[in-house]
Amino acid sequence: MSGAFDWLFSSAQWSGVDGIPTRLAEHLYYSVVALLLAVVIAVPLGLLIGHTNRGGFLVVNLANAGRALPTTGVLLLVVVIVGIGFLPVVIPLMALAIPPILVNTYEGIRQVEPELVDASRGVGLRERQVLSKVEIPVALPLILLGIRTAALQIVSTATIAAFVGLGGLGRYIFDGLARQEYQTVIGGAILVVALALLTELLFVGVQRLLVSPGLRSR
Amino acid sequence: MSRVIRGAVVAVLALALLPACGGGGGSGSGKTVVVGSANFPENVLLAQIYAQALQAKDVTVDVKANIGARELIYKQIESGGLSVLPEYNGALLAYLDKTATATSTEDVNAALKAKLPAGLAILNSSKAEDKDALNVTRATADKYSLKTIEDLKAGAKDLILGGPPEFKTRQQGVVGLKDVYGLEFKEFRSLDTAGPVTVAALSKNDIQVANLFTTDPAIAVNNFVVLDDPKNLFSSQNVTPLINKAAVDSAAQTVLNNVSEKLDTPTLTQLMRQVAVDKKDPDTVAKNWLKSAGLV
Numbered sequence: 063m064s065g066a067f068d069w070l071f072s073s074a075q076w077s078g079v080d081g082i083p084t085r086l087a088e089h090l091y092y093s094v095v096a097l098l099l100a101v102v103i104a105v106p107l108g109l110l111i112g113h114t115n116r117g118g119f120l121v122v123n124l125a126n127a128g129r130a131l132p133t134t135g136v137l138l139l140v141v142v143i144v145g146i147g148f149l150p151v152v153i154p155l156m157a158l159a160i161p162p163i164l165v166n167t168y169e170g171i172r173q174v175e176p177e178l179v180d181a182s183r184g185v186g187l188r189e190r191q192v193l194s195k196v197e198i199p200v201a202l203p204l205i206l207l208g209i210r211t212a213a214l215q216i217v218s219t220a221t222i223a224a225f226v227g228l229g230g231l232g233r234y235i236f237d238g239l240a241r242q243e244y245q246t247v248i249g250g251a252i253l254v255v256a257l258a259l260l261t262e263l264l265f266v267g268v269q270r271l272l273v274s275p276g277l278r279s280r
Numbered sequence: 281m282s283r284v285i286r287g288a289v290v291a292v293l294a295l296a297l298l299p300a301c302g303g304g305g306g307s308g309s310g311k312t313v314v315v316g317s318a319n320f321p322e323n324v325l326l327a328q329i330y331a332q333a334l335q336a337k338d339v340t341v342d343v344k345a346n347i348g349a350r351e352l353i354y355k356q357i358e359s360g361g362l363s364v365l366p367e368y369n370g371a372l373l374a375y376l377d378k379t380a381t382a383t384s385t386e387d388v389n390a391a392l393k394a395k396l397p398a399g400l401a402i403l404n405s406s407k408a409e410d411k412d413a414l415n416v417t418r419a420t421a422d423k424y425s426l427k428t429i430e431d432l433k434a435g436a437k438d439l440i441l442g443g444p445p446e447f448k449t450r451q452q453g454v455v456g457l458k459d460v461y462g463l464e465f466k467e468f469r470s471l472d473t474a475g476p477v478t479v480a481a482l483s484k485n486d487i488q489v490a491n492l493f494t495t496d497p498a499i500a501v502n503n504f505v506v507l508d509d510p511k512n513l514f515s516s517q518n519v520t521p522l523i524n525k526a527a528v529d530s531a532a533q534t535v536l537n538n539v540s541e542k543l544d545t546p547t548l549t550q551l552m553r554q555v556a557v558d559k560k561d562p563d564t565v566a567k568n569w570l571k572s573a574g575l576v
Contacts, residue, residue, distance in 0.1 A: 138476055138477065141476070141477055141480050141481075142476060142480045144484070145480055145481060145483075145484025145485070145486045146469070146471070146477065146480065146481045146484070146486045146487075147486065224470065225472070225477070226471065226477050226481075227442065227469040227470055227471045227477070227481065227486075227487075233470070236445055236470065237445040237446075237448075237470060239445075240444055240445035240446040240470075240473075241445060241446045241449055
């Protein structure tokens, strides 16, 4: 364990292609791209089925079935089909992130009190405005929670990029295991945990900024 | 990785073999010879070949296939719990002597004989080798006219090499390729140990040179070209019977030497293809080959 900290704080680890800054940047790059793509797909879909209240059963069950997909299995499948590269890493990470975002968005919108929606229609808001001015703000804590869960899973799972020859913090874990340099494995794992905690903190901050003060106590 | 997958495949196959692992020594007055194997398909197949060849010569045999890693089974043969193991000479030497430098078959076997404890012995090595090798696609081989690792000299700077992570730092890998052959590749990609990722990366041309093992059925299936290693960078891994001398008499030793005589790398690759690709029972594959080789 102390070897792991020696490894973490030695100056050799903080520069070069295999240095921590490079690996951290790669890790963040895979994570951010996968999360953005998942948000772009899952949030509008969740809003649509939540607002219209149609197809929810089907979509939520499909999404939950998707949660059961083994990530390394998806990774290997895509590698066998398209070869190694960025795509095989992003697809399983997206598959991991879409279900919590989709389900939380859908549930968030669905659980907005019907009286509130009726009232907003009553005062003359259009459907689009009902969604953007009433339903989304009220559902925001749940939607953000979904994105936060997804982000956490992506950050901790992006280590699999190293399994198919890419970079990221997983490089330390896979290489360390293969070369029996266990201080590198532990050092890499500590970095992943630290990054996951930072991600969590970031989302707590975002939630404070975005959620309407009236909803915070919930 | 591939060992793990192979191991999983064999775990299933091993269930089929369980009846054979029951109480031995039911008949005959001679001592029971216990043939063991490590937990990957090729080793299980070799154990079946040894066992059936011995049975055909009226030796009472008990098979304990698919036991585990070398650390485990070596201790068993040392203590007499096992009598015969299909071994790979280079890997066994590396296990017994971490600083060993021998790479040719003769040197490895000489070093092995010096290192083995008095109760154990190796019999004749077969020509069959399951060793590290550099592989390219047929297209790459044609483009750079590659036959041996030496031929990579001109093209290496344009080519990406892929293999398991440890390949980058060990002598029998990137380090030795530079020291012994003077090769520096454009890049090294850390992939899996001759598993599906490496095979897919090579066949999709994401990497152009891959570290695979010589008996890997994927080589034949994908029409890859194995590059010769004229300077013996990669140590020999001849399939060689390791025996506990007290448990294997000279008649049984002759039987095992006869098997080694007939076994070579193309044969073993072909047999492995039947097991790994065609999903045949190792038991049946062993039986058919022994018959065709005239050993039973």
